[in-house]
Amino acid sequence: MRSYQRLAYVSLAALTVGLGGCQGYVKKADFDSAISELRANQQKQQQEIDNLTQQMQQRFAQYDAKIAQLNGRIQVDSVSHFAFNDATLRDQDKPMLDDFAKIMSKNYPQAVVTVEGFADNAGSSAYNVRLGRERANAVRDYLVKTGGMSADQVRTVSYGKALNRQVAKGKSGDEGEPNRRVTLVVDFAGTQAQAQAAPQGQG
Template sequence: MALGAVALTGCTKYIKRDEFDTTIADLRATDQKLQGQIDSLSQKHDALVTQLAGRVRVETGAHFATNDATLSEEDKPLLDDFARVIRDNHSDALITVEGFADPSGSAALNRRLGLKRAQSVRDYLVSAGLNANQVRAVSYGEDRNRQVREGQSGDAGRDNRRVSLVVDYAGVSQATAAPTASL
């Protein structure tokens, strides 16, 4: 009898199979919904979106002029839509804004410039309604393995002077069963 009581006590820490299956189904639905919303952003704004190991990456979040970290007006509609989708449907998401530079300056300058670009976009996303705690900024500067047009600067290096948006964690959507928000 004592062995039975110990065995039953140990079972209280297990998750019931139906609860586990429901949680997994919710996570998969949230992931599919986020991917659909990001794909819509990609089509609407001609952005490259990829997904790898549960992370969603928007490659063309914004582009910058040489030696500048000012966000252009043409990049704001994509950022507005991105912020709305995350704010309204994925409030648990953690967003990383990655800043980049072309190789025209020193490595230290380019690292600082990449960070200023990332912070500029981060600040814009926060002003668009995202929680400041869920959006972080990092810089890769001119790292060769992160350049779109390796070694290029000036007009040819425009794609190197950019930020990318990475959704590191989408969480469980607040409206998993709701229809996908239109973009």
């Protein structure tokens, strides 16, 4: 179940209790109104996610990035890759991050983004968790310091060399380069800033 759907159901349950109050029941009109409002909010959030996904697909067509919706979140995969045993952000990855930060900071200032860090299969699990975190932090710092995103918007997590998240299963060295990466996940898009939304064909 999508995250915003779960939130809607939890909100509905709380609203049902609140509407019931001392009477011990909910009026049908109040219940129907609450359902309609929750459905409208759910549809609005999905529309924002669809709009943001479309913007990213158009903007990032020139980059080697895979964009997908997953459980109400937008995942931008294969964003940045790193040298073996290194967490230095490469210059060739910065233009894509610049575009990402520009879209988010100008059009989706309420968005919450998680930078996921990964490593290849060499080394211990504990070491690779630290290395993945350093890579995620390097991208987060770039998005905040250079891209202009708010530090409150961007968080990090490391999956190290978790096999179920590796692109090249069990590979390291040159063959494992696809595993040494970060992924950007938009956990919450928020509402698009209308003042910043340019008409089609402009900007």
